Structure formats: structure tokens, C-alpha cells
Amino acid sequence: SQTIHQWPATLVQPVGSPLSLECTVEGTSNPNLYWYRQAAGRGLQLLFYSVGIGQISSEVPQNLSASRPQDRQFILSSKKLLLSDSGFYLCAWSRLAGVSDEQFFGPGTRLTVL
Amino acid sequence: AQSVTQLDSQVPVFEEAPVELRCNYSSSVSVYLFWYVQYPNQGLQLLLKYLSGSTLVKGINGFEAEFNKSQTSFHLRKPSVHISDTAEYFCAVSRGNTGFQKLVFGTGTRLLVSP
Numbered sequence: 001s002q003t004i005h006q007w008p009a010t011l012v013q014p015v016g017s018p019l020s021l022e023c024t025v026e027g028t029s030n031p032n033l034y035w036y037r038q039a040a041g042r043g044l045q046l047l048f049y050s051v052g053i054g055q056i057s058s059e060v061p062q063n064l065s066a067s068r069p070q071d072r073q074f075i076l077s078s079k080k081l082l083l084s085d086s087g088f089y090l091c092a093w094s095r096l097a098g099v100s101d102e103q104f105f106g107p108g109t110r111l112t113v114l
Numbered sequence: 115a116q117s118v119t120q121l122d123s124q125v126p127v128f129e130e131a132p133v134e135l136r137c138n139y140s141s142s143v144s145v146y147l148f149w150y151v152q153y154p155n156q157g158l159q160l161l162l163k164y165l166s167g168s169t170l171v172k173g174i175n176g177f178e179a180e181f182n183k184s185q186t187s188f189h190l191r192k193p194s195v196h197i198s199d200t201a202e203y204f205c206a207v208s209r210g211n212t213g214f215q216k217l218v219f220g221t222g223t224r225l226l227v228s229p
Contacts, residue, residue, distance in 0.1 A: 004157075043204065043221035044158075090157055102148065103217060105157030 002027035006091050006106040013113055019064075019078040021109050023091030026072065031093040033074040034103065035066055038088040050074060086113045116141040116207045120220035127227055129197055135190040135223045137179075137205030147188040148206040148217065149179055158204065164188060175199070200227045 003026045013019060025031055035047040046059045048066035056066050063082050067075045074091055088110050092103040121136045139145060146165050150158040162173025169181040179190045188205060202224050206217040 044219040046216065049216065092158075102160040102163060103158075105150075105159070107157050108155070110155070 002093075002104065004091060004093055004104055004106040006089075006109050008109060009107065010110045011112070013081050013111065015083055015113055016080050019076070019081050019085070019111070021076040021089055021091075021111075023074040023076075023106055024072055025074075025093045028093070028095070029071060031072065031095065033068060034092040034094075035074065035076050036090040036092065038090060038108075039086075044090065048076070081113045083113050086111055116145060116209060116218045118205050118207050118218055118220035120205055120223050122223050123221070124224045124226065127195055127225070129227055129229050130194045132193050133191065133195050133199075133225065135203050135205075135225065137188045137190065137220060139186050139188065139205070139207045141186075141207060141209065143209055146208045147179075147181060148208070149173065149177070149188070149190050150204045150206060150219075151175075152202045152204065152222075154201075161190070161203070195225070195227050197227050197229065199225060201225060 005024050007022055033050045036044045037047055038044050047064060048056055048058055050056050050068045053068055053071055063085060064076060064078050088108050090108045091106040094103045095101045117140045119138045127133045148163045149161040151161050152158045161177050162171045162179055164171045164181045172178045177190055177192050179188055181188050202222045204222045205220040208217050
């Protein structure tokens with residue numbers, strides 16, 4: 001069966017510090033991968049998605065970047081965090097050819113920027 | 115472009131009462147529709163999805179939803195809720211017939227079930 005992991009589970013960082021959040025998927029190959037941010041009262045915002053190694057698409061301009069160094073690894077980064085980067089970050093995957101397939105979500109990382 | 119509106123940010127109900135969580139979408143093309151549930155500090159879990167066929171879709175935990183194309187709605191219902199149904203519920207839409215799936219989510223409805 002497939003599983004998706006995210007770490008760390010929680011993170012408190014000062015403004016201006018760097019960020020690295022990691023997501024890994026097990027039990028599948030060539031997944032589509034996604035990063036979402038969930039801010040209070042604002043639902044889920046798609047930040048990045050990837051259809052393959054090194055292929056990253058950004059949905060909104062922001063202070064963050066994403067990378068996919070391996071097939072089942074997706075990393076969210078920032079060089080300098082802003083207060084507005086606080087939120088709950090969710091990684092998800094879906095089957096590569098599955099238009100109608102569901103997305104499977106990780107447990108999330110709660111980031112607080114002080 | 116698609117969009118999703120969840121009209122109620124919070125719905126309080128008593129245990130064993132019925133509940134309906136509303137979702138309306140806008141799209142000029144055929145769509146797939148989803149309902150996800152999020153328990154506190156967890157990721158999202160799929161409740162049910164509509165792809166095609168019967169407009170009444172049954173999901174996990176006794177939930178069901180009805181696709182109404184003329185009203186562009188996909189409301190979620192449960193005839194009798196439990197305390198354990200307290201969670202946030204998200205409606206989402208993806209554009210059908212594309213080679214890649216991007217979901218557009220609503221802002222969520224928090225269901226609060228009290229004894």
C-alpha cells in the first residue's frame with residue numbers, strides 16, 4: 001500500500017531564516033506531487049505541483065520554491081521566511097495518469113514564523 | 115476557470131441530527147467533484163467523489179452527496195451525525211478530460227457536533 005510522509009510535523013522559525021520541508025511517498029512510482037498551504041479560514045491553496053523529477057510548476061508567485069530531486073521526494077524551501085509564510089503545509093500525491101483519481105494527503109507540517 | 119463556493123463556514127448540529135453541507139461550483143466544462151474531510155491537525159481524507167453516472171454518490175462514514183448539474187451544486191449530507199464527525203469538510207472540483215489533475219478547493223465548512 002502507498003503511504004506519504006511529511007516532516008517535520010511542527011516547526012517554529014524566526015523571520016528571515018531558511019526553510020526546508022520534506023515529503024516522501026512510498027509504494028508507488030511516477031506520482032504527481034503537490035504542495036498546498038492552508039491558512040486559517042482560507043481553505044487550501046495549491047503552491048506547486050510536479051509531474052516528474054525536476055519538473056516543477058508554480059501556481060502563485062511567492063517566497064517559496066519547490067524541488068523534486070527523486071521520483072518520490074518533494075521538497076519545499078525558502079531562503080528567507082516571512083511572517084506570512086506561517087500556515088499548515090500539506091503534501092499530496094496522485095497517480096500520474098489519473099485525471100479522476102483522488103489526491104492522497106500527508107499529515108501536514110504546521111509552520112509558525114515569529 | 116473553475117471555482118468552488120462553500121456557503122457555510124461553520125455548521126453546528128446536535129448528535130443524531132441530519133446535516134447538509136453546501137457546495138456550489140462554477141465551470142464551463144465538465145467536472146469531477148470531490149468531498150474531503152480533515153480532522154484536527156491531520157491531512158485530508160477523501161469522503162466521496164463524483165465522476166459520472168448516478169448523481170447520488172455514497173461515501174465513507176455514512177455520507178452521501180448529490181450532483182445537480184442545473185444548479186451546479188454538490189451538497190454533502192448525512193442522515194444522522196456522530197460526535198466523531200466533528201471536522202472540517204472541503205469540497206473540490208477538477209476539470210474533467212485533462213491529462214493532469216489539479217483540484218480547486220472551497221474554503222471549507224467546519225462541522226461541530228454536540229451531544
